[in-house]
Amino acid sequence: MLENFETYVRGKGPVTEEELRLLIAKATVKKFRRRQLLVREGEVCQHKIFVSKGLIRIYRLKEDGTEVIMRFAAEDNWIVDHESYYHQTPTKYNIEAIEDSEVLLWTRENFESLMLVIPVMQALAEQLRVNSLHASQDRILMNISATSEEKYQDFVNTFPDIFRRVPLHMVASYLGVSRETLSRIRHAQLNQPKG
Amino acid sequence: MLENFETYVRGKGPVTEEELRLLIAKATVKKFRRRQLLVREGEVCQHKIFVSKGLIRIYRLKEDGTEVIMRFAAEDNWIVDHESYYHQTPTKYNIEAIEDSEVLLWTRENFESLMLVIPVMQALAEQLRVNSLHASQDRILMNISATSEEKYQDFVNTFPDIFRRVPLHMVASYLGVSRETLSRIRHAQLNQPKG
DNA sequence: CGATTCTTTGAAAACAGTCAATCTGTGTGG
DNA sequence: CCACACAGATTGACTGTTTTCAAAGAATCG
Numbered sequence: 048m049l050e051n052f053e054t055y056v057r058g059k060g061p062v063t064e065e066e067l068r069l070l071i072a073k074a075t076v077k078k079f080r081r082r083q084l085l086v087r088e089g090e091v092c093q094h095k096i097f098v099s100k101g102l103i104r105i106y107r108l109k110e111d112g113t114e115v116i117m118r119f120a121a122e123d124n125w126i127v128d129h130e131s132y133y134h135q136t137p138t139k140y141n142i143e144a145i146e147d148s149e150v151l152l153w154t155r156e157n158f159e160s161l162m163l164v165i166p167v168m169q170a171l172a173e174q175l176r177v178n179s180l181h182a183s184q185d186r187i188l189m190n191i192s193a194t195s196e197e198k199y200q201d202f203v204n205t206f207p208d209i210f211r212r213v214p215l216h217m218v219a220s221y222l223g224v225s226r227e228t229l230s231r232i233r234h235a236q237l238n239q240p241k242g
Numbered sequence: 243m244l245e246n247f248e249t250y251v252r253g254k255g256p257v258t259e260e261e262l263r264l265l266i267a268k269a270t271v272k273k274f275r276r277r278q279l280l281v282r283e284g285e286v287c288q289h290k291i292f293v294s295k296g297l298i299r300i301y302r303l304k305e306d307g308t309e310v311i312m313r314f315a316a317e318d319n320w321i322v323d324h325e326s327y328y329h330q331t332p333t334k335y336n337i338e339a340i341e342d343s344e345v346l347l348w349t350r351e352n353f354e355s356l357m358l359v360i361p362v363m364q365a366l367a368e369q370l371r372v373n374s375l376h377a378s379q380d381r382i383l384m385n386i387s388a389t390s391e392e393k394y395q396d397f398v399n400t401f402p403d404i405f406r407r408v409p410l411h412m413v414a415s416y417l418g419v420s421r422e423t424l425s426r427i428r429h430a431q432l433n434q435p436k437g
Numbered sequence: 438c439g440a441t442t443c444t445t446t447g448a449a450a451a452c453a454g455t456c457a458a459t460c461t462g463t464g465t466g467g
Numbered sequence: 468c469c470a471c472a473c474a475g476a477t478t479g480a481c482t483g484t485t486t487t488c489a490a491a492g493a494a495t496c497g
Contacts, residue, residue: 180378181325191418195452225453
């Protein structure tokens with residue numbers, strides 16, 4: 048379970064054995080069952096979370112009770128509600144395991160102290176922010192300018208590893224279309240697979 | 243024209259006369275006419291741009307020639323294509339003045355050297371990233387979960403200073419609805435103003 | 438003023454959402 | 468091993484919304 052994280056960090060830049068040991072020493076390792084909540088709406092998102100195994104979603108509940116999925120995070124991805132984490136305010140999101148999962152957690156305090164000591168973590172944190180922003184921009188562009196078919200196709204292309212593991216109704220929620228519509232789109236694409 | 247920027251920076255934290263002088267010395271001041279391009283698709287977005295006066299938009303051209311507006315930036319706002327700026331790669335966006343505008347520009351090199359020397363700029367850059375990310379998240383949520391009426395109402399609430407200055411068809415492009423639909427939505431809200 | 442840009446309106450067609458019923462696969466307990 | 472419950476996916480009929488196209492009406496710039 049920790050091998051994943053080691054491999055991931057080594058892939059990000061030069062890092063010593065000692066640094067790796069420290070990174071892991073400051074983390075908490077946790078397992079979650081399918082459907083178990085990692086963070087509940089109203090709590091403060093205390094940790095940066097690295098998914099070493101499994102699949103996680105972050106979603107929001109609207110007043111009418113419907114779920115809106117903001118993001119999925121599979122192995123080797125980070126998940127956090129930046130707003131709650133940075134300002135230590137209650138989160139509006141729920142973070143939940145879609146599959147049985149294993150994660151590493153760092154408190155903000157621990158994570159920031161690690162960033163001061165371990166060069167590669169600085170760069171990594173910066174990179175994550177830039178990537179987040181970039182991904183958000185692309186998603187906005189898709190949302191406002193693409194047809195439902197294109198949105199679905201883009202999702203499949205962007206997350207080839209994920210789309211088979213996520214129930215279709217969750218993909219629908221992520222894309223902002225009804226599950227019935229998405230079901231029909233997918234059906235149409237099976238008969239006419241051009242993209 | 244520089245007073246705006248001075249006031250803005252002072253509002254962000256303690257800053258000395260000397261620091262302010264340096265900030266401005268490293269900047270280029272430029273004026274742009276309505277419809278003039280600040281940055282053209284294919285160029286590298288070389289600068290961080292502060293809008294001291296006027297109104298700017300950043301948009302993208304789709305293959306079919308339609309424009310998709312990513313963001314507006316009025317006085318006291320920054321605009322930059324992070325991806326192009328950060329990686330020094332050609333931008334996919336156009337940045338254009340909607341009104342006659344005045345801006346301050348810093349190259350990445352200059353801006354980063356200033357961040358090293360002037361504490362408040364560090365914090366400011368960090369704050370801008372967090373805000374960008376947060377705004378993007380909120381916009382995605384709106385896009386995938388709200389009705390067109392709600393999207394328009396949210397735009398009006400979020401940018402009370404801007405929405406009267408932007409042509410309706412650009413708001414439509416920003417929201418991802420046709421100009422005709424937005425026209426009808428607005429008409430309906432005039433007769434039934436409840437939000 | 439004249440040209441251009443922007444907005445509005447109407448009517449038809451395309452699209453997506455809702456509701457209700459059915460179908461499928463999975464896993465649990467008897 | 469079977470029956471059942473449950474979550475998920477599909478389908479059809481219907482409704483409502485949005486787009487598109489075409490035309491015309493304001494507003495604005497030079």
